[in-house]
Amino acid sequence: MKIAIFSLNKSKLEKHIVTIKSYLSNISDMPDIILAVGGDGTFLAAEHAFPGVPKFLVKDGSICNKCEIDSLDEALKRIITRKFYVADFNKIRAEFNNYKLEAANEISIRNIEPTHAIRFKVKVNEKQLSHQFIGDGLVVSTAFGSQGYFRSITKMFFNDGYGLAFNNVTINHEPILLPDFKIEVMITRGSAYLVADNNLDVKIMHDGDVVT
Secondary structure, X not given: OOEEEEOOOHHHHHHHHHHHHOOHHHEOOOOOEEEEEEOHHHHHHHHHHOOOOOEEEEEOOOOOOOOOOOOHXXXXXXXXXXXXXXXXXXXXXXXXXXXXXXXXXXXXXXXXXXXXXXXXXXXXXXXXXXXXXXXXXEEEEEOXXXXXXXXXXXXXXXXXXXXXXXXXXXXXXXXXXXXXXOEEEEEEEOOEEEEEOOOOOOEEEOOOOEEO
């Protein structure tokens, strides 16, 4: 089984050099599995770099809610001896103009200027929600990511399906939970960032722009 070791901070791997050298024959640029060494953000970055390849998370001094182990050597041993299982999670895809963004945790739309709210309209499964929203934006979350940004806004999380949370809007709207849905968001005033997880490839939306 071929393994790639991924970290947002390469210097963090220096302390693991001896361990890594012991498994060099298993290290590959075309991996069957990724060892993500760090925290939750490292996992998201690893998924962006190697979409769909299974990730084994190793905690290394960071917040890592999905980590079960903090030893790189033990993680490598488990992979080599196949003492693990693979759990599948659904992702979200956003389509905006000619761009497609994928997220394991959430797709976020957020006002660019902190001194100005954005105005936006939302359709859920082709049905227009009753009023225009004014606020900081919204978050569409997977169950996998619902204990992150979604929970920060709503103070709740969920285990199945998807969730839509309205971020600091002037007219309160409860989060929407559905097993699956198609959401269409139109910016009617202001400029907003369109973001997938912690991907630095941020898109900018303006008046009249629509994302699905």
